[in-house]
Amino acid sequence: MTVACVSRKAKPGAKRKLVLDQFAPYRIVALGHAVSGRLARAYRDENITIPEWRVLAVIGEASAVAARDVVKRTPMDKMTVSRAVASLEQKGFVKRAPHKDDRRVSMLSLSQEGRDVFDRIAALALDFEDDLMSTLEPEEAAAFRLALEKLEERAKAEDA
Amino acid sequence: MTVACVSRKAKPGAKRKLVLDQFAPYRIVALGHAVSGRLARAYRDENITIPEWRVLAVIGEASAVAARDVVKRTPMDKMTVSRAVASLEQKGFVKRAPHKDDRRVSMLSLSQEGRDVFDRIAALALDFEDDLMSTLEPEEAAAFRLALEKLEERAKAEDA
DNA sequence: CCGAATTGGTAACATATGTTACTAATTTGA
DNA sequence: TCAAATTAGTAACATATGTTACCAATTCGG
Numbered sequence: 001m002t003v004a005c006v007s008r009k010a011k012p013g014a015k016r017k018l019v020l021d022q023f024a025p026y027r028i029v030a031l032g033h034a035v036s037g038r039l040a041r042a043y044r045d046e047n048i049t050i051p052e053w054r055v056l057a058v059i060g061e062a063s064a065v066a067a068r069d070v071v072k073r074t075p076m077d078k079m080t081v082s083r084a085v086a087s088l089e090q091k092g093f094v095k096r097a098p099h100k101d102d103r104r105v106s107m108l109s110l111s112q113e114g115r116d117v118f119d120r121i122a123a124l125a126l127d128f129e130d131d132l133m134s135t136l137e138p139e140e141a142a143a144f145r146l147a148l149e150k151l152e153e154r155a156k157a158e159d160a
Numbered sequence: 161m162t163v164a165c166v167s168r169k170a171k172p173g174a175k176r177k178l179v180l181d182q183f184a185p186y187r188i189v190a191l192g193h194a195v196s197g198r199l200a201r202a203y204r205d206e207n208i209t210i211p212e213w214r215v216l217a218v219i220g221e222a223s224a225v226a227a228r229d230v231v232k233r234t235p236m237d238k239m240t241v242s243r244a245v246a247s248l249e250q251k252g253f254v255k256r257a258p259h260k261d262d263r264r265v266s267m268l269s270l271s272q273e274g275r276d277v278f279d280r281i282a283a284l285a286l287d288f289e290d291d292l293m294s295t296l297e298p299e300e301a302a303a304f305r306l307a308l309e310k311l312e313e314r315a316k317a318e319d320a
Numbered sequence: 321c322c323g324a325a326t327t328g329g330t331a332a333c334a335t336a337t338g339t340t341a342c343t344a345a346t347t348t349g350a
Numbered sequence: 351t352c353a354a355a356t357t358a359g360t361a362a363c364a365t366a367t368g369t370t371a372c373c374a375a376t377t378c379g380g
Contacts, residue, residue, distance in 0.1 A: 015283075016286055017282075018217065018220070018221060018286060023285070023286075024289050024292065024293055024301075024304075024308075025196075025199055025285070025288065025289055025292065026217075027305070027308045027309070028192050028308065029235070031188055031192065031312045032189045032192025033192070034235075034312055034315035034316050035188050035189060035315050036185075036189050038185075051337090057178065057180055061177070061178060061180060067359070068357085075190055075193035075194075077338070077339090078359070079337080079338070079359090079361095080336090080337065080338080082359060083337090102346070102357095103346085104344070104345045104346070104357070104358045105357095106359085122177075122178040125178060125183070125185070126176055126183075129183060129184050129185055131314070132184065132311060132314055133311075136307055136311070140307055143303055143304075143307075144184075144303075144304060144307040144311075145187070147296055147300055147301075147303075147304040148184075148191055150295045150296060151195075151292060151295060151296070151304075152190060152191045152194055153295075154292055155194035155195050155198050211366090226328080227328075228327085228328060228329085236367095237369090239331095239368070239369085240367065241329095242328095242329060243366090262328085262375075262376070263374085263375060263376085264329070264376070265327095265375095266328090266329085
């Protein structure tokens with residue numbers, strides 16, 4: 001497939017201008033925002049907030065995890081996770097059990113009700129993903145996913 | 161280039177499981193978060209916040225705009241923009257001029273100092289973009305940009 | 321024209337999120 | 351073995367962000 005987008009190479013001397021519409025980081029963040037807002041519809045009806053959904057999702061796929069693991073797997077700091085867990089526990093969606101040999105950590109798991117909520121939201125989320133990704137050809141989609149991985153790794157790299 | 165990622169098609173009957181690492185919307189949002197944090201370094205030293213930078217960027221490329229235009233071009237609501245503009249004006253980076261025939265709107269433009277700040281940040285931002293995108297081959301990068309556009313358009317669509 | 325809806329922008333309030341500091345449990349290492 | 355450093359998690363505080371309501375200026379419809 002031919003692509004209309006102009007490849008912009010770094011020309012050492014030429015001062016490029018910052019044009020938002022062509023500035024990849026901006027476009028990435030903008031897409032993230034749009035996607036995030038769209039996903040929010042899936043759990044708004046369940047009275048679940050964004051951080052809560054993230055916690056649900058991590059616990060949902062791993063059955064039992066510590067809060068610190070949720071922190072590692074999501075873009076949230078530990079306070080946000082702590083609050084979301086407390087709220088989910090309050091609502092009866094998440095249960096805590098003591099870790100057998102480290103009494104600092106609680107192991108988190110879903111209650112049956114929490115599992116139900118998770119399943120409902122997950123179904124909607126997967127539908128959305130299908131709808132979203134259907135705008136790309138299969139090879140395009142695969143390439144996009146691969147690019148996402150590479151870029152994220154690079155973006156997270158600590159070097160200057 | 162061969163791609164390891166499995167293409168996941170919607171099989172009407174088979175309940176797929178939600179696996180975060182393979183869930184495209186999650187990966188997109190995560191990349192956005194990483195990119196955003198990385199960009200923040202570029203303006204942290206200038207004592208510029210994220211909303212302020214976005215406002216600077218929009219004004220910087222359009223010379224004179226109304227606040228409502230900033231709202232249209234960025235993922236911020238009008239209150240956030242209003243505050244950022246007020247702060248930038250406070251700092252002497254942005255100037256307001258009355259719109260000639262609509263007295264509700266102020267036209268925003270950069271002061272010389274604001275222009276300088278914008279240029280410094282823009283240079284760092286463009287360097288970051290180069291560094292980030294250099295992880296992709298030119299064709300990959302072009303395809304990625306195209307995919308971003310398609311996906312954003314789809315994600316913003318109001319239906320379903 | 322002119323009253324009713326609309327729009328640009330802000331204020332005041334509520335909520336959400338990040339930061340710092342702290343407690344309790346555990347690990348480290350001299 | 352035990353004081354010092356590390357880790358999991360939370361509390362208390364500050365700040366940032368979203369929501370609602372509002373004012374002033376403008377446009378719309380009759």
